[in-house]
Amino acid sequence: MYIEQLEKSMYDLICETSTNLPKDVRRAVKAAREQEDAGTRAAMSLDTIAKNINMADDKLSPICQDTGLPTFKIKTPVGVNQLEIKAAIKRAIAQATKDGKLRPNSVDSLTGENSGDNLGIGLPVVKFDQWEENHIEVKLILKGGGCENKNIQYSLPTELEGLGRAGRDLDGIRKCILHAVYQAQGQGCSAGFIGVGIGGDRSSGYDLAKEQLFREVDDVNPNADLAKLESYIMENANKLGIGTMGFGGEATLLGCKIGVMHRIPASFYVSVAYNCWAYRRMAIDIDSNTGEVIRWHYNDGDKLSFEQSEEKGTAVQTSRTVELQAPITEEQIRELKVGDVVKISGRMYTGRDAIHKYLTENDAPVDLDGHIIYHCGPVVLKNEDGSYEIKAAGPTTSIREEPYQGDIMKKFGIRAVIGKGGMGPKTLEALQEHGGVYLNAIGGAAQYYADCIKAVEGVDLLQFGIPEAMWHLRVEDFTAVVTMDSHGNSLHADVDKSSLEKLSQFKEKVFN
Numbered sequence: 001m002y003i004e005q006l007e008k009s010m011y012d013l014i015c016e017t018s019t020n021l022p023k024d025v026r027r028a029v030k031a032a033r034e035q036e037d038a039g040t041r042a043a044m045s046l047d048t049i050a051k052n053i054n055m056a057d058d059k060l061s062p063i064c065q066d067t068g069l070p071t072f073k074i075k076t077p078v079g080v081n082q083l084e085i086k087a088a089i090k091r092a093i094a095q096a097t098k099d100g101k102l103r104p105n106s107v108d109s110l111t112g113e114n115s116g117d118n119l120g121i122g123l124p125v126v127k128f129d130q131w132e133e134n135h136i137e138v139k140l141i142l143k144g145g146g147c148e149n150k151n152i153q154y155s156l157p158t159e160l161e162g163l164g165r166a167g168r169d170l171d172g173i174r175k176c177i178l179h180a181v182y183q184a185q186g187q188g189c190s191a192g193f194i195g196v197g198i199g200g201d202r203s204s205g206y207d208l209a210k211e212q213l214f215r216e217v218d219d220v221n222p223n224a225d226l227a228k229l230e231s232y233i234m235e236n237a238n239k240l241g242i243g244t245m246g247f248g249g250e251a252t253l254l255g256c257k258i259g260v261m262h263r264i265p266a267s268f269y270v271s272v273a274y275n276c277w278a279y280r281r282m283a284i285d286i287d288s289n290t291g292e293v294i295r296w297h298y299n300d301g302d303k304l305s306f307e308q309s310e311e312k313g314t315a316v317q318t319s320r321t322v323e324l325q326a327p328i329t330e331e332q333i334r335e336l337k338v339g340d341v342v343k344i345s346g347r348m349y350t351g352r353d354a355i356h357k358y359l360t361e362n363d364a365p366v367d368l369d370g371h372i373i374y375h376c377g378p379v380v381l382k383n384e385d386g387s388y389e390i391k392a393a394g395p396t397t398s399i400r401e402e403p404y405q406g407d408i409m410k411k412f413g414i415r416a417v418i419g420k421g422g423m424g425p426k427t428l429e430a431l432q433e434h435g436g437v438y439l440n441a442i443g444g445a446a447q448y449y450a451d452c453i454k455a456v457e458g459v460d461l462l463q464f465g466i467p468e469a470m471w472h473l474r475v476e477d478f479t480a481v482v483t484m485d486s487h488g489n490s491l492h493a494d495v496d497k498s499s500l501e502k503l504s505q506f507k508e509k510v511f512n
């Protein structure tokens with residue numbers, strides 16, 4: 001009985017974490033939304049995010065399609081069997097994957113093979129501690145890959161772009177944290193949350209940083225110096241103008257939590273763990289006799305559902321909206337300018353890391369001339385009649401495809417790519433030369449976009465696993481913003497440049 005109940009408690013924790021954004025995170029998103037002027041791109045993005053949070057809640061479906069690398073931190077009373085707990089977690093993970101609450105996200109690092117059930121060597125990560133309490137505490141974070149890739153570790157002293165020397169003191173730490181927010185730009189699905197670990201070595205420093213992500217968004221650091229630093233960072237990082245999705249705007253950072261540990265004389269690390277707005281972490285207390293959940297954490301206050309201002313700023317007032325249907329002509333593409341909002345109906349093909357590599361070395365399985373590639377690794381369930389159902393399908397970080405994208409667009413005649421976070425100079429040049437456009441969708445809005453997908457009309461290269469396959473999608477009114485056009489303009493390059501200038505205003509010493 002205990003074992004079955006334990007597995008159910010773990011299953012509930014996983015589902016809740018994936019589908020129901022914690023209350024403190026909702027409050028932070030709401031506050032950000034209220035800060036942005038209606039009609040701006042930032043307001044539009046936050047509206048989509050708010051809508052997405054509601055939809056995930058209603059449909060009990062993943063908030064974001066990247067359900068991350070599940071990491072459990074568990075405290076048990078002395079005498080509790082930890083092996084049983086680990087086994088229950090594994091079964092619950094496999095079941096939640098089958099039920100579409102988690103994307104099959106566990107990939108063999110050497111062969112690229114997806115295990116299909118989120119289990120694998122070292123996965124999920126489960127860390128145990130003992131304590132004197134009578135109950136079991138289980139914390140879970142589902143941290144996605146895009147924001148994980150924006151984590152950064154500094155070894156002090158160092159020189160930082162825009163900020164100069166960062167020494168081995170509180171002021172050097174201050175500079176590292178500001179720089180960490182700057183370098184993430186919109187690629188980790190800003191507005192984000194950061195956990196910072198000061199000290200330790202490279203691995204314990206990151207562990208400490210990630211531990212901070214389990215703190216409540218609105219708590220106050222018990223260490224007075226760190227409390228001061230946290231509020232300094234919250235005030236000033238939001239002056240960088242990076243904004244939601246890196247579109248520019250007021251809200252760049254929604255939370256900053258800093259922890260400290262001792263170090264050895266030769267090393268001084270500042271480790272920063274960046275978490276996207278889809279900040280999925282939850283915790284439960286479990287009765288160690290029955291296996292039942294006796295308390296959910298992060299449960300204080302009202303649960304916001306964003307209903308009140310549902311329509312606020314859903315259209316960007318300063319931009320025009322263009323309807324597109326694939327196949328698209330070069331002429332149509334050359335008419336698009338940075339800032340335009342596009343609404344796509346018709347066909348698009350997903351393609352992410354494996355597909356881009358494949359397409360540079362092989363022919364395409366379908367004619368891509370005039371077509372759209374969507375950087376997306378969806379959550380897909382197979383129905384009994386053999387058809388597929390998209391359960392979550394937001395964009396993935398595009399910059400990873402930078403080495404391939406321009407060449408592939410030219411080789412196959414692709415006219416548009418949709419992703420998030422923008423791409424670099426090589427792609428921008430190819431867009432100009434070939435007549436192509438980059439469209440930024442709202443990262444993490446996996447339910448919102450799944451709703452725009454009306455059918456799966458085919459799939460190729462499924463051997464790469466569900467997230468990496470090429471899905472043929474029929475979409476309706478799929479909305480995205482032109483952030484790189486065929487005239488050499490890139491909103492991403494502009495925001496990067498202006499935020500670097502703003503960063504340099506924080507060069508002078510603040511803390512002694």
Ligand SMILES: O=C(O)C[C@H](O)C(=O)O
Pocket residue numbers: 065066144145146147187188376377394395396397398443
């Ligand atoms: O893997 C994904 O679907 C998205 C990833 O989390 C990302 O932010 O790039």
Ligand code: SF4
Pocket residue numbers: 064065066067143144145146147187188189276277278394395396397443444445
């Ligand atoms: S797509 Fe964005 S919201 Fe989703 S896990 Fe990646 S960084 Fe987070």
